[in-house]
Amino acid sequence: xxxxTAQTLLDRAxxxxxxxxxxxxxxxxxxxxxxxxxxxxxxxxxxxxxxGAVFHGADVWVAKxxxxxxxxxxxxxxxxxxxHDIQGDTATCTAYLxxxxxxxxxxxxxxxxxxxxxxxxxxxSSDGWKIRKYSLTVTWTNGNSALFDLxxxxxxxxxxx
Numbered sequence: 001x002x003x004x005t006a007q008t009l010l011d012r013a014x015x016x017x018x019x020x021x022x023x024x025x026x027x028x029x030x031x032x033x034x035x036x037x038x039x040x041x042x043x044x045x046x047x048x049x050x051x052g053a054v055f056h057g058a059d060v061w062v063a064k065x066x067x068x069x070x071x072x073x074x075x076x077x078x079x080x081x082x083x084h085d086i087q088g089d090t091a092t093c094t095a096y097l098x099x100x101x102x103x104x105x106x107x108x109x110x111x112x113x114x115x116x117x118x119x120x121x122x123x124x125s126s127d128g129w130k131i132r133k134y135s136l137t138v139t140w141t142n143g144n145s146a147l148f149d150l151x152x153x154x155x156x157x158x159x160x161x
Contacts, residue, residue: 011091012084015122015129019095022131023077026069035062038131039123045135048116050148071151073110074102079118089124097136103151108144115140 018037025033038058046053055061069075081096099114121133144150 008086011086011124011129012082015084015086015091015093016082018122018129018131019079019082019093019118019120023079026065026077027075029066029069031062031066034065035059036127038062039125042131043133045133047135048138049114049136067155068148068152071155072101072103072147074100076100091120091122091129093120093122094118095120101147103147103154105144105147105150105154107150108146110144110147112141112143112145112147114138115142 021033022037025031025037035058038061040058042056042058042061044053044055044061046055055064076099078098079095080098083094085092095118097114097116097118101112101114102110104110116136116138119135119137120131122129123132124130
C-alpha cells in the first residue's frame with residue numbers, strides 16, 4: 001500500500017469519526033463535543049425540514065440545535081453509508097440519516113422518524129477534520145409531524161413560568 005492510499009484511508013476514518021461524534025453528541029446533549037465538530041464559519045441548511053432554516057456560524061447553530069434537542073425527551077441519530085471525495089485538505093461527503101425523535105404528548109404520537117441524507121463539506125484544521133458546511137435532505141418521515149412544534153411550545157410555557 002503506498003503512502004497516498006494509507007493517508008486516504010486515515011482521512012476517511014477521521015472524517016467518518018466526525019459524523020459519529022456529531023450524532024453521539026446531539027443524542028447525549030454534549031454541546032461542547034457537538035461544537036467541536038464545526039468550523040467557526042459553519043453554514044447549515046435544514047430547509048428540507050424547516051422552510052427557511054439556514055444558519056450561519058457554529059455558535060448560532062449549536063444554540064439552535066441545543067434548543068430543539070433539549071425540548072425533546074430523547075433522540076437517536078444513526079448516520080451510515082458514508083461516501084468521501086477527499087481533495088487534499090478538503091472533502092465533500094454524503095451520509096444517510098435515520099433520526100428518531102421522541103416527545104411524550106397528548107396531541108398526537110410520541111415519535112417522529114426522519115430519513116434522508118446529509119451532504120457535508122469538510123476541511124482539515126489543526127484540530128483535525130471539521131464540518132464547514134452541511135445540508136439535510138429529508139426524503140421521508142413517519143410519525144407526528146407536529147412533534148417539534150409541540151416540544152417547542154412546552155419549552156416556551158415552562159420558560160414563561
